[in-house]
Amino acid sequence: MKRTTPGRPVSVEAVFPELAAWRGRTTRLHPRPGRPGARDSHVGGPMLWPDGDAWPVCREPHLPEAEGYAPDEIRRARAAGVPPSGRPWPRVGADGPVPFVGLAQLFRRDVPGLAAGPGGADLVQLFRCPLAHGPHHEPRYRLHWRRAEEAERAGRFLTAPPEVALLRWEHELPEPCVLHPEEVDTYPWAEEGSLPAESIARIDAWDEAQEREHGPDALSYQYDLSIPPGWRVGGFPSWASTGPMVVECASCGAPMRLLLTAEGYETQGPSCSWVPLEDRDRFRRDGASSRVGMSIRGGDAVIRPTRLRFGRDRDLMVFVCPADGEHPPRWALS
Template sequence: MGGPLLWPADEAWPYCDVPDEKSDPGTPATAMVAVAQVYRKNAPGDWWPEDKDVFQLLWCPDVHWDPPAPHADVSPIAEIRRRSSAEVRRVLTSPPSPVRQEDPDYGYSPDPCTLAPVPLVDSPYPQALPDGELLKSVQEYVGATGDGGDVITQVAGIKFGKWPTWHLTEPYDIPCLTCGAPCHLMFTVASDQPPGSR
């Protein structure tokens, strides 16, 4: 997370030219920052294109209150790359730095760290569970722990796939802008503390 990427030296680095709430007219576009790089071997699943083994996420570190679609309001403007590591011959060693620097504790600059991949059981929001014993046992567990259900059923933190948390809204389908089919969660970046930490 937040570290160097396996980025081809001959591939243009992505920039964000959407003004943020603090930028003056004519402010130049800012370089996006590396957020995550995941290899297929560390997170296998059906979200991988057949010929790709590296997932890369970059985003603009600046806050945009009204970003263009398909980005959600007050969220980072993101770029995703999927690539084959075998095709990267020369790696970019010095990616550009953002032009607009955010204030301390403001914006979306990730702290570099290394993650240890762990397979976990993840379930949909309780209301989406089938009726029966499973729903009943989840509701009893939620009632006993008093967490409201979102943390119990959807694993918080950084994860590939499975289910989104709905702590700000009720669950709803997010349609594809091209075909209209419901989208499935691909990758979650969260600032939650890991379980058991202070």
């Protein structure tokens, strides 16, 4: 089933004509629990991984934990609709390389707006180490590019990638999800460093007027007109937690381009106007401009389909260098 984002409650460019020059496009991925295959774009499904290629592992030191969750126990608990049971963290034999967890893979043939990788690569695979690093429990991510045609010609594929015995948290394991890519218009985050000061002042004044008139059900530029929530490709960064940052390539200093945004929630709090028409209660489709009382069909399968979290429920943004695809990516949690 396709997913259709409702039109914005008001026309962005009718209210802020100057933003026509800033209009961009982003592809909402709309992950939903399913059974994707290795040749599909997905979150949490099987990777297209030739059997002869070494699976990525993290060789950095990892912080010890008190308890953890076995991947198979997490899967069984989810199928039964109950929380998984934790186990004590092993005190012996817990050191050594840790297999990365495959989070997502995207083919350019499936996802409009997905940038090409180094050497014309058209398949990108995203991984995360399931354990913590350093005093601030920092995550570690890895990006792997491939040419899809070359990978698909491999005679044999890895069907059971290595897994760590215990995960730190249940939300380190993605739920397999199929994707429903959809391109939508998007506009920059309204904060100093992303838009001119004059535009930000006009947006702030409009937001305040909306709140005075409509109270808690008021629309806002940031949450209803600017950047959609959830997994998306391209478009503008969302800087809800940190404020706008300049992300430069560590190799050449070039401003980096946003490749992918991954988010734990597809909709929450003040973002209900972005809920696709197909996921709204059929009797409540008049609620496109409302944040209060939205009735969502599918519950958690729509609200938090991937079961993942990034930081404290922030966005993971993956940046790549437009000057040289071989330069390492950068990550930001915001």
